[in-house]
Amino acid sequence: xxxKEVRTKSELKKFVMFPHQLYAGNKYWVPSLVFDEMNILRRxxxxxxxxxxxxxxxxxxxxxxxxRVAAIVNRxxxxxxxxxxxxxxxxxxxxxxxxxxxxxxxxxxWASSLGMTAIHGPLGFTDMDPEGLLISGFDEIGNxxxxxxxxxxxxxFDKLDYKKDTDWIEFxxxxxxxxxxxxxxxxxxxxxxxxxxxxxxxxxKDLLPYTHRIFDLLxxxxxxxxxxxELTEKQIEAYIKQYFGFIRHEYVTxxxxxxxxLVAFGxxxxxxxxxxxxxxxxLFPFGFLRLMRAMKKNDRLDMYLIGVxxxxxxxxxxALLMVELTQTCIRNGIKVAEAHHELxxxxxxxxxxxxxxxxxxxxxxxxxxxx
Numbered sequence: 001x002x003x004k005e006v007r008t009k010s011e012l013k014k015f016v017m018f019p020h021q022l023y024a025g026n027k028y029w030v031p032s033l034v035f036d037e038m039n040i041l042r043r044x045x046x047x048x049x050x051x052x053x054x055x056x057x058x059x060x061x062x063x064x065x066x067x068r069v070a071a072i073v074n075r076x077x078x079x080x081x082x083x084x085x086x087x088x089x090x091x092x093x094x095x096x097x098x099x100x101x102x103x104x105x106x107x108x109x110w111a112s113s114l115g116m117t118a119i120h121g122p123l124g125f126t127d128m129d130p131e132g133l134l135i136s137g138f139d140e141i142g143n144x145x146x147x148x149x150x151x152x153x154x155x156x157f158d159k160l161d162y163k164k165d166t167d168w169i170e171f172x173x174x175x176x177x178x179x180x181x182x183x184x185x186x187x188x189x190x191x192x193x194x195x196x197x198x199x200x201x202x203x204x205k206d207l208l209p210y211t212h213r214i215f216d217l218l219x220x221x222x223x224x225x226x227x228x229x230e231l232t233e234k235q236i237e238a239y240i241k242q243y244f245g246f247i248r249h250e251y252v253t254x255x256x257x258x259x260x261x262l263v264a265f266g267x268x269x270x271x272x273x274x275x276x277x278x279x280x281x282x283l284f285p286f287g288f289l290r291l292m293r294a295m296k297k298n299d300r301l302d303m304y305l306i307g308v309x310x311x312x313x314x315x316x317x318x319a320l321l322m323v324e325l326t327q328t329c330i331r332n333g334i335k336v337a338e339a340h341h342e343l344x345x346x347x348x349x350x351x352x353x354x355x356x357x358x359x360x361x362x363x364x365x366x367x368x369x370x371x
Contacts, residue, residue, distance in 0.1 A: 001066070003102050006056035012041060015056055018068050019092050020280060023148070030142040030273045031281030032130075036242075040129065041070070041090070047234035048125035051075045056090070057106050059099050067093035069103040071110055072125055076229040085368075086111035087227075088121035089129070092149070093156070100156040104369075112371050120165055120227075120368040122147060127228045128239065132168050132341060132364025133157065140172075140361050143273050143302045143338065147364070154365075162367035166226050168341035170362035171353045175301075175329045175337060180355045183326075186319040194312065196263065198324050199254040207249055211240045213262040214254075214307075221307040226343060226366065248295055250332075253324045255317060264308040266321040268337070270298035301329060301337040306349075318352050 006015050016037045023029035039045040041056065052074050059067035070090040078084055088107045093099045104119075111119050123131045130147045135154055142148040190196065201207055219230040231239070247269060255264035275294040279287030303325075308317050329337065341364055342349050 001098060001102060002060045003057050003106055004060060006058060009042075011058065012038065012056065014065060015058055015068050015090070016041070018058070018065050021065070022092055022094070026148075028139060028141050029148045030144060030276050032144055033276070033283065034281045035283065037281075040125065046125065047232065047238050048074075050232065050234065052125050054125075055106075055110055057103060059093065059103055061096075061099070066096065067091075067099045067103050069107060071107040071119075072123070073114065073116075074125065074229060077227065080229055081227075084115065084117045086114070086116045086119045087123040088119055089124050089131070091122055093153075095150070095152045097156060097159060100153075101160055104160055104162075108369070108371060116371060118368055118370045120366055123227055123366065126231060126235065127222060127225070128231075131227075132366055135167070135363040135365045137170070137362030141273050143271060144276055145302070145304060146170075146341070157367050160369075162369045165366045165368040167344040167366075168364040169344050169350070169360055170341050170364070171339045171350070171358045172361045173337045173339060173353055174357040175326060175334050176356065177330070179323055179326045179330075183319050183322055183355050186316045187323045190316040190320060194315070194317075195258040196255055196312075196317070196320065198320060199256050201249045201252070201254075204244065204247065204249045207244065207247075207252055207254075210254055210262060210265075211244055212236060214265050214267070215239065217262055217265060217307050217309060218305065220309065221313075246292075246295065250328050251301070251325070253321050255320050262309075263312050264317045264321060265305070266303070266307075266325055267305040268301050268303045268325060270295050270334070271300035271302050271338070273300075273302075299333055299335045301334045303337055303339045305340065314348065318349075322352060322355075 006012050016034060020031060043049045052072055054070055054072045056070045058065050068090060069088055072087040074087060086107060093103060107119055122133055130145060132147060133153055134147060134149050138151050215231055215236040222228045223230060251268040253266040254262060257263050272291055272294050275290040279290050306321060
């Protein structure tokens, strides 16, 4: 076995494509968009490299790739949280402890050479990247914003002396035929009491004046969450360019006060999982058409981001977001929605799903190892 550092664009492409080999035939794994992955990992494409540095390694056995790992130093994270940690992510390997050990040792040695005290992950450059090793829910289909891995990964990390640092959980929610009366009642009370309204949009163009405000509010509401670092202006511009060009406006819910200040938002998208599987993560020749078709005709929804300004948290504003989104789902034939991962101790957010027919169906873990 040999561990090689990724140094060229062609080697990076092999790094990105390795999961396509490892999970070939697995009906629950969903590939990410290949060009998207390349852009995240390239120093000349990802503005996170203004304050991050990284290294990537591939494991070879008899000339075949059998594993990969990325190591990331996020200087903003270290400055904010005062933790001298290196992140690891994009980690995949065959069921061979020698492979996973060799890969993680590369990260550990590099981290030690930089004077770091621990490594933790799986994490990305930002909280917007996929994070958390799948611990349960292996027979549930994934999505483009989350990690899928085989059950044996957890066993490897346990044997390599990695410990749990935090867990995230995910819920699947059945869309009701009628919005629960209590949710509607709370939404109406909150709307009247705080003079709030849900902004109605007719096209993506109507969203443009609010795109920066969404990310500004995201920076405020997510700032205290595990491992989060605030997005820079360059990162915000990149995300707006990357995602708001094809997002469906009716699945973006914006709540404003009487002065039109943004106080809450929710961003969801019709599930692209089946389309990505059929296209193997590629846009051409037919991937783009499949993605566009999935955006227009679908019965599953992926909920990605929800944020409420601290001033309005714990006051029922979530009900406004849920009523609007549920109405859109009913109107467009959405039957099932999957919530994005939530920290296991975030019981206030999880309480939202008590009013719906829901189930906790996935768990993810961030590991840590002291050096």
